[in-house]
Amino acid sequence: MMIKDSMKKLLMILFVLGFFFTPLVSEEETSEESPFATTKKKVQLWKGEVTGVYKNRLWIKVRIYRNQKISKYSVSELKALFAETKEFPVYQKLTQIKQGLLIVRDTIWEEKNISKNNQFIEVVLVGDYKPDLKSKMKEITTDAYIASYVEEDFFTEPDAFFKGRYTSPRKTVFHPKDRKEMVLVSRGLFLYGQGTDPSSDSFNPYFLEPKASSLKEIPSFYIDKYEVTNAEYDFFLKQTNTKSPPHWISGRYPEGEGDHPVVHLTYREVERYAAWAGKRIPTEWEWEKAARGPGVVEYTNRDETLGYQITATKYPFGDEYDTLYCNTRESKIGKTQSVYELSTEGASPYGALGMCGNAAEWTSSDYQLYPGHHIKNFSFGKIYKVVRGGSYSDSAKNATASARSYGGIPNLSEDRRAGFRLVMDYRD
Secondary structure, three states: HHHHHHHHHHHHHHHHHHHHHHHOOOOHHHHOOOOOOOOEEEEEEEEEEEEEOOOOOOEEEEEEEOOOHHHOOOOOHHHHHHOOEEEEEEEEEOOOOOEEEEEEEEEEEEEEHHOOOOOOOEEEEEEEEEEOOOOOOOOOOOOOOEEEEEEEOOOOOOHHHHHOOOOOOOOOOOOOOOOOEEEEEOOOOEEOEOOOOOOOOEOOOOOOOOOOOOEEEEOOOOOOOOOOOOHHHHHHHHHHOOOOOOOOOHOOOOOOOOOEEOOOOOHHHHHHHHHHHHHHHHHHHHHHHHHHOEEEEEOOOOOOOOOOOOOOOHHHHEEOOOOOOOHHHHOOOOOOOOHHHHHHHHHHOOOOOOEEEEEOEEEEEEEEEOOOOOOOOOOOOEEEEEOOOOOOOOHHHOOOOOOEEEEOOOOOOOOOOOOOOOEOOOOO
């Protein structure tokens, strides 16, 4: 009996303690949903600037610049995106505040502007504008933009970060300032120059016996896939109120050559464009690596020492010259070609086009001797800059991936020696 009474007293004490120490949380609070229960978020697919509004009916022309997401869509897929969605939010440019909805009734595509080679798409949207109740924008003007959003995963299980995984850098990006597509040149050792002609200024005495001490470590960077074109350079001139090159008659580039690489620029003019774009002029070794690849493959010997196999090619596309892939004197074209008409078969290992012929390109490197080379050249010095790639008027020999020329006579402000493409540092 005494044991039973003791058990009853103990149970009573536990019951009372449980009552007083129970957390004061309502049933509603305990059922609160975890913030990670939904792993989706809205991400902007494209943003379209309103470039024109037609009278009487709501016909607006929208210019959509290509970005990393929509560049993956084909023409038919792009059209399907607009066919699926009939309502698009309208935002005011100045405040970026949503002002209403555009209800689309019809879509008119401008076929010339929707190929993958163009930097933007122009489309006419016909429909009705429905402003929000508190909106101050009762009509659509060119002070507005239209955007489209998609849902994407935003949460990754933490254990994914403990499995040796990492996010690979994007192979291509579109620069936010000048809208140019850029390709990634990955970090690694690089074999520069050539090892067969000691009389040439591109001779590398260590070329045929590469070692870690004679190879160059080049950090990752992005380089323009195409040379800067006449139209792109013209846009820069208008944005900065800069005088056009003297060979542009009446301040205009040759008719029908908007997509041709801009040529006959001074180094200082290229510097100003680079500063405006927020990019930089490549060094000659960055340019050469982007054109021909790393040039070596590293391997481990049986004694665990490192060895290097030479893979450097003469041209971006291989060792054999081909007039279909390289616009030089041998091609007999006699002028520049559109950068978008160059054969993709002539692309460099990283995907850059036009790095053989077409237009010579400025680099930021001083025209100096290569390490270990003793050739004498009166032109060597810091007053000249290296020019790479050759042009339509050069021979194939001067358009190899390792060929070097120079510009800066009488100075870098007057010598209209070349065109250009730019680079941007990759940051981990």
